[in-house]
Amino acid sequence: MNALFQQVGYLLSCWLSCPSSWHQAEGRLESDAFACLQPGDVLLVEGSSRLSTVIKYFTQSSWSHAALFVGYEVAQSAGGRPGDCFVEADLGEGVRLVGFDEYLGMPLRICRPVGLSPADIERVVRFACGRVGHRYDLRNIFDLGRYLLPLPPVPARWRRKMLALGSGDPTRAICSTLIAEAFQAVRYPILPIEGTTSRMQPVGRASRNLLTRRHYSLFTPRDFDLSPYFQIIKPKLIDGFDPYCLRWCELDRLPSDMLSG
Numbered sequence: 459m460n461a462l463f464q465q466v467g468y469l470l471s472c473w474l475s476c477p478s479s480w481h482q483a484e485g486r487l488e489s490d491a492f493a494c495l496q497p498g499d500v501l502l503v504e505g506s507s508r509l510s511t512v513i514k515y516f517t518q519s520s521w522s523h524a525a526l527f528v529g530y531e532v533a534q535s536a537g538g539r540p541g542d543c544f545v546e547a548d549l550g551e552g553v554r555l556v557g558f559d560e561y562l563g564m565p566l567r568i569c570r571p572v573g574l575s576p577a578d579i580e581r582v583v584r585f586a587c588g589r590v591g592h593r594y595d596l597r598n599i600f601d602l603g604r605y606l607l608p609l610p611p612v613p614a615r616w617r618r619k620m621l622a623l624g625s626g627d628p629t630r631a632i633c634s635t636l637i638a639e640a641f642q643a644v645r646y647p648i649l650p651i652e653g654t655t656s657r658m659q660p661v662g663r664a665s666r667n668l669l670t671r672r673h674y675s676l677f678t679p680r681d682f683d684l685s686p687y688f689q690i691i692k693p694k695l696i697d698g699f700d701p702y703c704l705r706w707c708e709l710d711r712l713p714s715d716m717l718s719g
Contacts, residue, residue: 491566491693491694492558493693494568494691494693494696495527495543495568496527496570497527497528497529497532497579497580497583498526498527498570498571498574498579498582498583499526499527499568499569499570499571499691500524500525500526500527500568500569500570500571500637500682500688501524501525501526501527501544501561501566501567501568501569502521502523502524502566502567502568502569502679502680502682502683503521503522503523503524503525503561503564503565503566503679504520504521504522504523504564504565504566505522505523505564513678513679518680519678519679519680519683520565520680521567521679521680521683522679523546523633523679524546524633524634524637524679524682525544525545525546525556525560525561525633525637526544526545526546526582526583526586526636526637526640527543527544528543528544528545528555528583528586528587529543529583530542530543532583532584532587533545533555533587535587536555536587536588536590537555537590538555539555539557541557541558541559542555542556542557543555543557543558544556544557544558544560544561545583545586545587545589545590545636546560546633547592547594547632547633547635547636548594549594550594551594552591552592552593552594553589553590553591553592553593553594553636554590554591555587555590567683567690568690568691568693569682569683569685569688569689569690569691570688570689570690570691571641571646571687571688571689572687572688572689573687574644574646578644578646581643581644582640582641582643582644582646583640585639585640585643586636586637586640589636594632633679634677634678634679634681634682635674635675635677637677637682638674638677638681639674642671642674645671646687647669647671647685647687648672648677648681648682648685648687648688649672649677649681649684649685650669650670650671650672651669651670651671651672652667652668652669652670653667653668653669653670
């Protein structure tokens with residue numbers, strides 16, 4: 459039964475990996491924008507495949523894929539090819555190392571963890587590189603299907619709590635759970651559960667907020683965008699931006715007397 463499950467999942471994954479011919483995305487980053495990336499940065503991708511469409515519908519977000527920038531040297535030491543610098547979990551090839559070319563022409567967002575020491579950043583990227591070669595968790599595909607066609611039917615607001623994206627098998631991963639597990643390995647927050655407790659505290663001392671980690675299988679690409687602990691990096695703004703240097707085609711067509719007025 460497990461072999462049949464894997465075969466059906468594989469055939470379904472091949473179909474879902476095909477790009478949608480109608481997909482048109484806006485807001486692409488230029489190739490030189492990658493120069494601002496630092497190890498530990500999370501790259502969010504708006505994919506164009508059928509699976510990406512399902513994930514975007516499921517998460518109500520533009521982001522369907524995530525990759526971790528680990529740098530060239532670390533990627534080379536992990537067996538990568540020249541130019542590889544990202545770790546991602548691919549539907550067909552599993553956890554692998556890829557380069558910039560994999561994401562050119564796609565809408566992207568850069569999310570940077572704030573406050574991590576260089577030693578912890580290194581632990582995060584080494585953790586992710588250590589998963590290279592693991593297979594993609596095909597259980598994720600069936601969970602997405604269960605969300606879209608839930609049996610028994612339940613309100614949409616409850617479905618995410620009922621699902622874990624993936625089987626939790628440590629030898630398998632999907633893109634967002636791989637990265638979430640890497641950051642949780644150094645106790646870095648993404649979207650933790652906040653609460654208060656007064657147990658084990660002296661009388662008269664105010665209760666303090668405590669954080670509870672969500673299971674890594676519950677994270678999706680958009681959670682890195684929503685996290686208050688990741689900074690959104692805008693490459694065009696890093697070196698300063700002067701809006702008065704822009705040229706607009708509409709203004710070029712206007713008479714000079716209208717521009718001066």
